Amino acid sequence: MKIFTSEQIYAADRFTIEKQQITSDILMERASVQIFEWMNSRLQGAQVKIHLFCGIGNNGGDGIALARHLQEHGYSIGVYVVNYSEKRSKDFLLNLDRLKERKLWPEFLDSECEFPELGRDDIIVDAIFGIGLNRNPDNWVATLIQHINSSSAFILSVDIPSGLYMEQLPSSSDNVIRANHVLSFQAPKLAFFLPQTGVYINQWELLDIGLDAEFLYKTKTGYEFIGKPEVLPMYRPRLKFSHKGNYGHSLIIGGSYGKIGAVQLAGKACLEIGGGLLTALIPECGYTTLQTALPEAMVITCDNDDLIDDISYEIQPTVIGVGMGMGLDKVSIKAFSAFIEKNNIPLVVDADGLNIISKNPKLLKNLPKQTVLTPHPKELERLLGKWNDDFDKLEKAKSFSKKYDCIIVIKGAHTIVVYKDVGFINSTGNPGMATAGSGDVLAGMITGLISQGYEPLSAAIFGVYLHGLSGDLVVSDNGYEAVTSSKLVGHIGKAFMELFRRPEQEQNKEIKEV
Numbered sequence: 001m002k003i004f005t006s007e008q009i010y011a012a013d014r015f016t017i018e019k020q021q022i023t024s025d026i027l028m029e030r031a032s033v034q035i036f037e038w039m040n041s042r043l044q045g046a047q048v049k050i051h052l053f054c055g056i057g058n059n060g061g062d063g064i065a066l067a068r069h070l071q072e073h074g075y076s077i078g079v080y081v082v083n084y085s086e087k088r089s090k091d092f093l094l095n096l097d098r099l100k101e102r103k104l105w106p107e108f109l110d111s112e113c114e115f116p117e118l119g120r121d122d123i124i125v126d127a128i129f130g131i132g133l134n135r136n137p138d139n140w141v142a143t144l145i146q147h148i149n150s151s152s153a154f155i156l157s158v159d160i161p162s163g164l165y166m167e168q169l170p171s172s173s174d175n176v177i178r179a180n181h182v183l184s185f186q187a188p189k190l191a192f193f194l195p196q197t198g199v200y201i202n203q204w205e206l207l208d209i210g211l212d213a214e215f216l217y218k219t220k221t222g223y224e225f226i227g228k229p230e231v232l233p234m235y236r237p238r239l240k241f242s243h244k245g246n247y248g249h250s251l252i253i254g255g256s257y258g259k260i261g262a263v264q265l266a267g268k269a270c271l272e273i274g275g276g277l278l279t280a281l282i283p284e285c286g287y288t289t290l291q292t293a294l295p296e297a298m299v300i301t302c303d304n305d306d307l308i309d310d311i312s313y314e315i316q317p318t319v320i321g322v323g324m325g326m327g328l329d330k331v332s333i334k335a336f337s338a339f340i341e342k343n344n345i346p347l348v349v350d351a352d353g354l355n356i357i358s359k360n361p362k363l364l365k366n367l368p369k370q371t372v373l374t375p376h377p378k379e380l381e382r383l384l385g386k387w388n389d390d391f392d393k394l395e396k397a398k399s400f401s402k403k404y405d406c407i408i409v410i411k412g413a414h415t416i417v418v419y420k421d422v423g424f425i426n427s428t429g430n431p432g433m434a435t436a437g438s439g440d441v442l443a444g445m446i447t448g449l450i451s452q453g454y455e456p457l458s459a460a461i462f463g464v465y466l467h468g469l470s471g472d473l474v475v476s477d478n479g480y481e482a483v484t485s486s487k488l489v490g491h492i493g494k495a496f497m498e499l500f501r502r503p504e505q506e507q508n509k510e511i512k513e514v
């Protein structure tokens with residue numbers, strides 16, 4: 001699913017209005033009807049107090065139109081116009097008139113007034129600012145926002161929490177509504193997914209207001225949200241007459257004394273995701289452990305007991321995953337650097353491999369095209385240098401990806417796979433996955449997918465999705481705290497099955513039809 005900028009959404013509005021031969025207030029009417037239906041289906045007429053805080057632009061217009069629908073259906077409402085500017089939008093004014101025709105006069109709030117009392121059991125509709133926010137709210141509006149935030153009432157934001165910009169950080173957290181739920185029109189907004197701005201949103205949901213589908217489809221965006229519909233077409237079915245050679249030979253290079261487990265996790269993940277053959281290149285000390293823990297793997301060792309000190313092998317791998325548990329001893333740095341200088345086999349670089357590259361950026365030009373880098377935030381900072389904020393981080397990652405033709409997997413609550421001009425934002429995963437070895441598993445999964453013939457970008461996007469889905473499945477059986485990386489690996493198969501599970505409703509329908 002695409003993630004649009006505000007300019008693109010305004011362009012889609014204009015295009016839709018023209019193509020569907022409608023007036024702009026029709027879109028506002030669709031928006032308000034959708035929100036009303038969402039609320040009505042949950043409240044079923046309950047006489048809970050609903051406070052609607054409406055700005056003077058089109059976000060406010062949505063709120064004013066919603067107030068009309070709620071009133072017509074007998075809900076108990078209080079309507080407040082947050083009068084932060086004299087420049088009221090046309091459709092706001094139209095809907096204000098419609099409300100007044102029904103003898104409903106909103107209260108006008110401005111800097112001088114007292115704010116309404118808000119009960120903890122009330123519902124607040126936040127329609128103060130939408131995607132048009134272009135400067136910090138005035139002080140008194142920020143005070144109102146804090147008044148709303150401190151109310152303990154349920155806050156439902158229209159389109160985007162008020163005070164949250166589409167493409168930059170708010171100047172203070174006091175300026176932003178903390179939404180319990182956001183009903184966003186047509187497409188999710190980038191700010192929902194970034195660590196610094198996602199904190200203002202508990203849950204979000206999309207409402208379809210009928211913007212032109214073809215226009216949205218054809219518009220190129222800088223970000224995409226990756227869910228099941230996006231990853232399903234990537235899946236490469238296994239063929240009846242295939243053999244293990246069809247699924248590639250992965251080489252995992254890493255480990256050091258006390259960190260052989262990293263290779264074991266990555267190797268097992270590589271096999272569980274469907275890789276054909278696996279060879280692990282590790283220091284001597286891990287030989288017996290790895291052969292015992294992972295009997296499916298072939299193991300080769302370097303001369304050094306405890307460290308990777310030489311990377312040489314006689315096999316012909318399809319793909320190489322390197323870096324997990326390797327450490328930063330100078331012998332490993334030397335061996336890794338020499339390996340990078342001569343290697344031209346597709347590569348996934350993780351952990352210490354990334355740290356070595358950050359210290360020796362000259363190595364970057366030796367990476368094969370579309371090498372997958374899987375940094376966590378600290379490793380990313382070592383690679384890219386410091387960034388100003390999350391938006392800047394993504395821009396820097398895009399430039400880096402273009403410069404070195406590499407794929408960067410920015411690990412986080414919503415892992416983002418960046419390749420050149422596009423960031424692919426993952427939808428699966430949970431906080432339980434912040435656990436030792438989780439990154440080793442991911443690197444192994446991506447390696448295993450490339451080994452089977454997935455293009456590196458698809459492997460990164462699909463691998464990240466399946467990794468998160470495995471984590472979600474572990475949580476549903478075990479809870480968040482008990483998520484371990486071994487359990488993640490153990491759920492990769494179930495994640496594939498989940499991918500092809502159809503919703504129960506659909507299955508039942510089919511049975512009835514038969």
Ligand SMILES: NC(=O)C1=CN([C@@H]2O[C@H](COP(=O)(O)OP(=O)(O)OC[C@H]3O[C@@H](n4cnc5c(N)ncnc54)[C@H](O)[C@@H]3O)[C@@H](O)[C@H]2O)[C@H](O)CC1
Binds near residue numbers: 013160186
């Ligand atoms: N296609 C859609 O998704 C539709 C969305 N709708 C809703 O419209 C808003 C966007 O409306 P817009 O009028 O462009 O902007 P806002 O209501 O967010 O902003 C109001 C207005 O205020 C000015 N402004 C911005 N920042 C400040 C500030 N800090 N202080 C004072 N004034 C400010 C700015 O110039 C704006 O003009 C979208 O989010 C949806 O809710 C449509 O209803 C249907 C189509």
Ligand SMILES: [K+]
Binds near residue numbers: 126129158160161162
């Ligand atoms: K809002």
